[in-house]
Amino acid sequence: MIVSKEYMESIIDQNKRIDGRKFDEYRKIEVEYGISPKSAEGSARVKIGDTEVLAGIKMELGTPFSDKPDEGSIMVNVELIPMASSLFESGPPSINAIELARVTDRGIRESKALDFKKLCVREGEKVWLVFIDIYPINADGNLFDACYMAALAAIKDANFPVLEGDKINYKEKGKEKLPLTKMPISCTVWMIGEKFLVDPTQEEELASDARLSIVILENGKICAMQKGGSMALRAEEIFKMIDIAEEKTKEIRRYFK
Amino acid sequence: MKYAKRNDGRKFNETRPITAEVGVIKNAVGSAKFQIGKTIAIAAVYGPNNVFPKFLQKPDRAILRCNYNMMAFSGSGDRVRPGTNRRGKEIGMVIEKAFENILDLSEFPKAAIDVFIELPQTDAGTRCAGICAASLALADAGFEMKDLVCAISCGLVGDQVVADLDYSEEAFEGGSVDIPIAMTPRNGEITLLQLDGEISKEDLKKAVEFGKEACLKIYEIQKQVLKAKYEETKQ
Amino acid sequence: MSKLVVVEKQIVVPGEILAEGMDFLPGKGTFREGENIIASRLGLVNASGRVVQIVPLAGKYLPKRDDTIIGVVKDMSYSSWFVDVGYPYEGSLSMKDATAEFIERGASLSDYFAVGDVIITKVANVTKEGNIDLTMKAPGLRKLNGGRVIEITPFKIPRVVGKQGSMIGLIKDKTGCTLFAGQNGRIWIRGSSPEAEKLATDAIYLIAEKAHTSGLTERVGEFLEKNKLENQK
Numbered sequence: 001m002i003v004s005k006e007y008m009e010s011i012i013d014q015n016k017r018i019d020g021r022k023f024d025e026y027r028k029i030e031v032e033y034g035i036s037p038k039s040a041e042g043s044a045r046v047k048i049g050d051t052e053v054l055a056g057i058k059m060e061l062g063t064p065f066s067d068k069p070d071e072g073s074i075m076v077n078v079e080l081i082p083m084a085s086s087l088f089e090s091g092p093p094s095i096n097a098i099e100l101a102r103v104t105d106r107g108i109r110e111s112k113a114l115d116f117k118k119l120c121v122r123e124g125e126k127v128w129l130v131f132i133d134i135y136p137i138n139a140d141g142n143l144f145d146a147c148y149m150a151a152l153a154a155i156k157d158a159n160f161p162v163l164e165g166d167k168i169n170y171k172e173k174g175k176e177k178l179p180l181t182k183m184p185i186s187c188t189v190w191m192i193g194e195k196f197l198v199d200p201t202q203e204e205e206l207a208s209d210a211r212l213s214i215v216i217l218e219n220g221k222i223c224a225m226q227k228g229g230s231m232a233l234r235a236e237e238i239f240k241m242i243d244i245a246e247e248k249t250k251e252i253r254r255y256f257k
Numbered sequence: 258m259k260y261a262k263r264n265d266g267r268k269f270n271e272t273r274p275i276t277a278e279v280g281v282i283k284n285a286v287g288s289a290k291f292q293i294g295k296t297i298a299i300a301a302v303y304g305p306n307n308v309f310p311k312f313l314q315k316p317d318r319a320i321l322r323c324n325y326n327m328m329a330f331s332g333s334g335d336r337v338r339p340g341t342n343r344r345g346k347e348i349g350m351v352i353e354k355a356f357e358n359i360l361d362l363s364e365f366p367k368a369a370i371d372v373f374i375e376l377p378q379t380d381a382g383t384r385c386a387g388i389c390a391a392s393l394a395l396a397d398a399g400f401e402m403k404d405l406v407c408a409i410s411c412g413l414v415g416d417q418v419v420a421d422l423d424y425s426e427e428a429f430e431g432g433s434v435d436i437p438i439a440m441t442p443r444n445g446e447i448t449l450l451q452l453d454g455e456i457s458k459e460d461l462k463k464a465v466e467f468g469k470e471a472c473l474k475i476y477e478i479q480k481q482v483l484k485a486k487y488e489e490t491k492q
Numbered sequence: 493m494s495k496l497v498v499v500e501k502q503i504v505v506p507g508e509i510l511a512e513g514m515d516f517l518p519g520k521g522t523f524r525e526g527e528n529i530i531a532s533r534l535g536l537v538n539a540s541g542r543v544v545q546i547v548p549l550a551g552k553y554l555p556k557r558d559d560t561i562i563g564v565v566k567d568m569s570y571s572s573w574f575v576d577v578g579y580p581y582e583g584s585l586s587m588k589d590a591t592a593e594f595i596e597r598g599a600s601l602s603d604y605f606a607v608g609d610v611i612i613t614k615v616a617n618v619t620k621e622g623n624i625d626l627t628m629k630a631p632g633l634r635k636l637n638g639g640r641v642i643e644i645t646p647f648k649i650p651r652v653v654g655k656q657g658s659m660i661g662l663i664k665d666k667t668g669c670t671l672f673a674g675q676n677g678r679i680w681i682r683g684s685s686p687e688a689e690k691l692a693t694d695a696i697y698l699i700a701e702k703a704h705t706s707g708l709t710e711r712v713g714e715f716l717e718k719n720k721l722e723n724q725k
Binding site for chain 3: 001002003004006007010011014016017018019020
């Protein structure tokens with residue numbers, strides 16, 4: 001759809017959205033687990049409207065960081081493959097892909113949702129490295145929430161691989177779940193003109209001036225944030241955005257029960 | 258070494274179960290998903306796009322560019338490192354060649370048609386699944402084609418010629434030969450053929466026969482899913 | 493003996509045999525191979541007299557002279573604008589074809605059309621290498637203000653317009669929107685509210701999806717009526 005920024009703003013200004021949704025209304029969310037069960041340790045598909053993201057988990061054995069000898073770690077990677085949109089190009093990760101990966105990483109890492117200590121095999125020697133690879137296959141806005149949800153769902157789906165000595169036995173599938181102890185949920189609130197909205201379509205995203213991704217735990221604590229877009233936000237605006245995210249993450253949490 | 262019975266109980270000339278669907282990627286001009294056994298290929302077609310650098314342009318037609326990629330978590334063993342690699346590049350190129358003579362892109366001089374093939378899960382036969390998906394996606398996009406293209410991997414497991422090897426058969430301890438074949442179903446023209454391993458001429462002949470048989474079966478499925486997109490809604 | 497091996501309006505895929513024998517002639521979307529006529533694209537069979545052709549169900553825009561289309565201004569030089577028309581290469585609109593007004597040498601072209609402007613324009617000429625000349629000198633050609641532009645396959649534009657504009661008239665009537673359907677598959681919609689535009693958009697997507705079915709006008713009429721009522725509730 002081709003819509004000018006001015007026209008989009010004039011619609012938003014009338015408290016309306018181009019597809020008829022309310023400002024705080026997500027498109028239909030679908031979460032499917034185990035979309036690549038043969039090859040991945042865990043995998044998931046998340047659809048938000050026409051945005052569709054696949055995520056999968058692979059695990060490797062590595063040596064721990066010297067300052068954290070008893071902890072494993074995660075590696076989050078987002079590939080903005082040209083399959084998903086004519087706006088994406090082949091080649092090394094763009095800054096947008098890197099930001100998506102880092103924001104997702106932070107939400108999972110800083111919330112301590114995944115117990116890194118339980119990823120330790122032998123202190124100081126061998127720990128699990130959890131690779132979370134995320135692929136949007138159709139991009140129609142709100143990749144921040146979609147990538148995050150897909151990563152979380154893939155972790156929820158994942159089992160430890162089977163070890164034989166210090167090698168992974170890929171012929172067998174493990175039964176022990178990854179230690180996902182909390183459910184940090186992400187909601188990104190966008191600003192167009194003076195208004196706040198969630199789950200923008202591609203067109204709304206292009207017309208927006210600022211965004212704030214907020215990851216919230218079940219107890220209401222905030223565990224990661226990222227402001228994007230070029231417009232500056234006032235503190236009271238930020239708290240208004242957090243209020244919206246608080247409400248919306250309660251709804252989204254239902255999909256991860 | 259003797260291979261008397263297939264690991265999954267199939268007949269020697271039998272493919273794994275196949276499902277397909279077109280129109281799976283909304284943003285693309287045409288798209289399809291093709292699953293054979295546990296191997297899943299998704300193909301999306303974009304374009305015609307413009308071509309830079311200019312010397313790559315053809316004055317009388319569009320060029321076809323195929324991009325083949327295994328998702329990082331799609332392999333049977335370790336994680337596949339994202340990004341381009343030599344294997345992917347070569348497969349992309351042979352897939353281009355499998356379609357080059359079939360597609361008529363003279364309507365779009367100087368432009369390029371891009372086909373992106375992604376594999377979320379693999380269990381051998383990925384380039385063939387990719388070709389089957391790409392063929393559906395190109396037809397779904399409405400490009401002019403002389404025929405659809407069907408592809409299957411045949412070969413030798415131990416001493417036995419089989420159709421559609423899975424990963425366990427490729428890794429058979431008594432050795433295996435893998436022969437990916439792409440074919441146009443109407444005339445049986447072979448547009449892709451690769452082979453690695455050691456095989457007698459007689460066995461190769463039999464493998465190609467198995468391939469032909471399997472391709473005709475795939476063709477029926479391709480035809481049916483392309484039509485189903487429109488017939489479903491016809492009522 | 494020559495015979496047709498498919499029936500009228502049957503859906504065929506590329507490579508399917510349509511007719512056998514030399515009495516039939518290959519039309520659009522088909523080719524001859526030996527004595528047979530083969531489909532070269534996905535579509536519906538249309539056999540009128542001896543010519544067998546395919547009415548495509550999908551496909552991209554191919555510019556033709558005199559097409560009236562919707563373009564988006566992408567760039568400009570000293571003397572012309574470059575316009576995205578839904579084809580890989582941009583069309584070019586020169587100063588002399590842009591307006592009846594006299595544009596002074598060195599004038600700023602963006603005073604007339606700026607980057608991002610959406611225009612109804614016409615293909616003045618197209619070469620076989622794909623170079624497109626555009627013009628604004630014909631009735632109805634203009635810059636479009638506001639609204640949204642959606643895109644469908646250009647092959648379905650005739651169904652969106654309908655016989656003597658009956659279908660597009662129906663949508664205008666039931667939604668109160670102003671619409672223009674370009675032959676490049678782009679449709680401009682502007683209404684008094686986003687809801688009205690959304691309804692018109694959905695109706696057009698419905699037409700695009702069901703374009704090959706019969707009873708389309710009734711179906712679209714019902715759709716508009718049903719959703720209009722829901723809106724009023």
